[in-house]
Every structure is written in C-alpha cells, then in structure tokens.
Amino acid sequence: MPPSESRRLPPLKPPRLRPGDQIGVVSPAGPVSESQLKPGLDLLRSRGFRLRVAPHVYDRRKYLAGDDGDRVSDLHQMFLDRETKAIFCTRGGYGTLRLLQRLDYDLVRDHPKIIVGYSDITALLMAINRMTGLITFHGPMVRGLSGLEGDSLERLLAMVSGADPVRLGPMGGISLIPGRTSGPLMGGNLSLICHLTGTPFFPSLEGSILFVEDRGEPLYRIDRMLTHLVLTGRLKGIVGLMGGEFVECGDSSAVDYLLMTVASDLNIPLATRIPAGHGPVNLALPLGIPVSFDTASMTLSLQESCVV
Numbered sequence: 001m002p003p004s005e006s007r008r009l010p011p012l013k014p015p016r017l018r019p020g021d022q023i024g025v026v027s028p029a030g031p032v033s034e035s036q037l038k039p040g041l042d043l044l045r046s047r048g049f050r051l052r053v054a055p056h057v058y059d060r061r062k063y064l065a066g067d068d069g070d071r072v073s074d075l076h077q078m079f080l081d082r083e084t085k086a087i088f089c090t091r092g093g094y095g096t097l098r099l100l101q102r103l104d105y106d107l108v109r110d111h112p113k114i115i116v117g118y119s120d121i122t123a124l125l126m127a128i129n130r131m132t133g134l135i136t137f138h139g140p141m142v143r144g145l146s147g148l149e150g151d152s153l154e155r156l157l158a159m160v161s162g163a164d165p166v167r168l169g170p171m172g173g174i175s176l177i178p179g180r181t182s183g184p185l186m187g188g189n190l191s192l193i194c195h196l197t198g199t200p201f202f203p204s205l206e207g208s209i210l211f212v213e214d215r216g217e218p219l220y221r222i223d224r225m226l227t228h229l230v231l232t233g234r235l236k237g238i239v240g241l242m243g244g245e246f247v248e249c250g251d252s253s254a255v256d257y258l259l260m261t262v263a264s265d266l267n268i269p270l271a272t273r274i275p276a277g278h279g280p281v282n283l284a285l286p287l288g289i290p291v292s293f294d295t296a297s298m299t300l301s302l303q304e305s306c307v308v
Contacts, residue, residue, distance in 0.1 A: 008184070008204045009133030011288055014086075014112040016307035017160045021085040022050040024078035025142055027057045027065035029120040030093020032143055034058055037090055039146035044088075047157065052084055064095045071095065072102045079111045086160060091143040092119025097192070099124065100201050105131040114160045114307065116284070117141050118277060119215070122188030127201035129186075129288045135306050138188050138211070138276070139284030149280040156284035160307055169299030171283060172275050173243075176260050179269030181240040182292045182303070185285060187211035189277070194225045197232050206237035209293050211285060212259075213244030213277030219254050222246070226262055235266060240293045242300075243272030245279035271295040 017023075023044060025037075037058075041051055054074035059066025078087045100123065109132040116137040117125065125136035139156045140148055159166050186205055187193060190212040196202045214222065229235050241263045246255045256272045263270035271293075275281035290303040 008206070011135055012109065012112050012133040013135055013306060013308045014114045016163065017086050017114055017157070019048055020050065022052055022083045024052045024054065024081065024084040024087045025057060025090060026054045026071070026074045026078055026087055027059070027090045028071050028075060028099060028124055029065060029089070029095035030063060030091055031060040031065045032058065032090045036143050040142035040144070043145050043153070044142070052078070052081065054078060057090060063093065068098050068102060072099050075099070076104060076107060079108055079113055084113065086114035086116065089115075089117030089121045089141050091141055092117070092121055094120050096120050096124040097195060100127045100199070103127070108132050108134060116156065116160075118282070119189050120192060122192035123196055123201070125188060125287055126186070126193070126196060126203055130201050130203035133288070135286055135288045137284055137286055137306070140282045144282075147280070148282060152282045152284070159284050159286060163305055163307070165302040165305050167299060167301045168283065169297060169301075171298050171300060173271050173273040173298055175271045175295035175298065176256060177263050177268070177270040178295050179240075180292065180294045180296070181209060181269050183207045183209050183239045183290065184288055185209050185211060185291045185300070186287055187242070188213070188287070190214040190222065190225050191217065194228055197229065197234060202234070205234055208238055209240035209242060209291060210235070210238045211242040211244060211276070213246060214249060215247040215278040217246075217249050219250045219258070222249060222255060223258055226258055230262060235262065238266065238268060240268050241270045242274055242293065243270070244274050245277035247278040269293065269295045271298060
C-alpha cells in the first residue's frame with residue numbers, strides 16, 4: 001500500500017558509487033539502438049566503470065523499448081544484482097508510466113541503489129521516491145552523454161560518489177523572485193508531473209522546492225499544465241520554484257512569465273533557465289534530499305549527502 005497522501009517517507013539513501021564499480025544500463029521507456037548507445041557506454045568505461053547492459057536494452061516494440069514485463073524485469077534484476085551499484089537509464093521518450101503498477105517497491109526499498117534519468121524517466125524517479133523514500137537522481141542519460149557540454153557528467157558522478165554534501169552553484173539561470181528557502185527537492189519533466197497527478201505514485205510536495213522543465217511543448221500547453229497543477233491544489237504547499245530548460249517551447253521570456261505568475265500567487269522564490277533538463281548542459285539534481293535554494297546567488301546547497 002502507498003503511504004498516505006500527506007506523509008513523506010524518510011529519505012532512503014543509496015550506497016555511493018566507487019571507482020571501478022559496476023553500472024547497470026536499462027531502457028524503461030523508448031527504444032534505443034546499439035549505435036546510439038555506444039558512445040555513452042564507451043565514455044562510462046573510460047571513467048573506469050564496469051557496465052552491465054540489461055538483456056532487453058535494445059528491444060523495440062513500436063515506440064517502446066520492448067514489452068512492459070521485460071522492461072520491469074530488467075529493472076528488478078538490476079536492483080537485485082549485488083555487483084550493480086548504480087542504474088543509468090538509456091533515454092526517455094515514453095513508457096515509464098506503464099511500469100509503475102508492475103514495480104516491486106518492496107524489492108527496491110530492500111536493495112536501494114542510485115538510479116539516474118530525466119524526461120519520461122521523471123515518472124519512475126518520482127514514483128520510487130514516493131513509494132520507498134529512495135533518493136533518485138534527475139540527470140544525464142547514457143544516449144546523450146557524449147553530446148553533453150560542460151562538466152555535466154563529472155557533476156553527476158561527484159554527487160553520487162561523495163560522502164559530503166554538495167553545493168551547486170552558481171548554477172546559471174536568472175532570478176525572477178528573489179529569496180532563500182529550504183525543503184526537499186522534487187520535480188522533473190512538467191508533462192510527466194502532470195500525468196502523475198491523481199495517481200498513488202504522486203509524491204507529497206508539501207514544504208518542497210519544485211523543479212520543472214520540458215521540451216517541445218507549445219506555450220499554451222505549458223500554461224495548461226501549470227494551470228492544471230494549480231487547480232489540483234498540489235502546488236499550495238511548495239516553498240520554492242525552479243525552472244529548468246524549456247527547449248523548443250517558444251519564447252523563454254513567455255515561459256518565465258507563466259512560471260512567475262504561479263510563484264507570485266504562492267509568494268515563493270523563483271529562478272528560471274537553470275541548465276537542467278533537455279539542454280546541452282544537464283545539471284544533476286537529487287530528488288527527495290533536503291536542500292537550501294538561494295536565488296540571489298543561484299546556488300542549491302544540499303543539507304546532507306545524497307548517498308551513504
């Protein structure tokens with residue numbers, strides 16, 4: 001049974017990733033080819049990690065990376081495998097929503113591991129956090145690793161490997177409503193956040209700092225999604241709002257205005273255009289960990305380590 005809607009489970013931290021550890025690679029959403037994945041796999045190997053590619057990573061069933069049961073099986077096996085210390089998703093697309101009712105959350109809770117992804121993987125990250133308390137990581141995926149700019153991969157590896165709290169900043173972006181606030185960080189892809197609303201897998205946002213990003217959504221759809229979240233009452237308890245990359249979503253200033261309308265009504269700090277999500281720089285963000293957010297300095301300070 002899921003925890004009560006108003007209750008957030010205590011943070012469950014996964015064991016940290018160490019040099020030479022094994023990383024599991026899974027495709028819970030859309031299909032990917034071997035040629036698309038090879039550069040990212042080679043990059044991880046060049047960092048000294050061993051890789052276990054799941055049996056169904058390259059499966060294809062129209063717009064999905066194979067059957068739902070096979071994709072769930074790959075996830076379960078990675079959580080069960082004692083040699084695998086982290087799970088990296090290959091890509092987004094669509095498909096993780098179909099898996100949420102099939103996942104064994106007790107298994108995940110009993111074998112906590114680092115799991116990383118973004119875009120469609122938002123549904124998986126938020127559901128796992130909601131049902132188990134496990135800290136999950138909104139960050140780069142294997143297919144896009146070789147095309148990232150800056151130090152996105154290095155920042156992710158530092159976050160999941162270090163025993164000390166991390167300070168992100170200055171992150172870039174712009175401060176629209178200045179202020180400092182603290183709370184658990186939550187969020188990801190705006191479309192998936194909306195699709196989770198009303199399901200048992202939507203985590204409590206009470207007292208949290210919400211991060212949102214998206215790609216390829218016209219302005220009116222972003223307006224509709226934000227308005228939907230407001231009408232559901234799910235945003236009433238948030239204490240800060242962070243806007244990430246809104247790639248191919250039209251005029252950035254128009255997106256800023258929509259986010260500012262929401263944040264102004266809630267009287268909370270707001271910063272936008274933070275380089276996290278679908279852009280060439282993808283700053284890793286830990287979901288479920290307490291953070292302090294300062295829009296003046298554009299810093300996000302983790303109050304404790306994400307891993308043990």
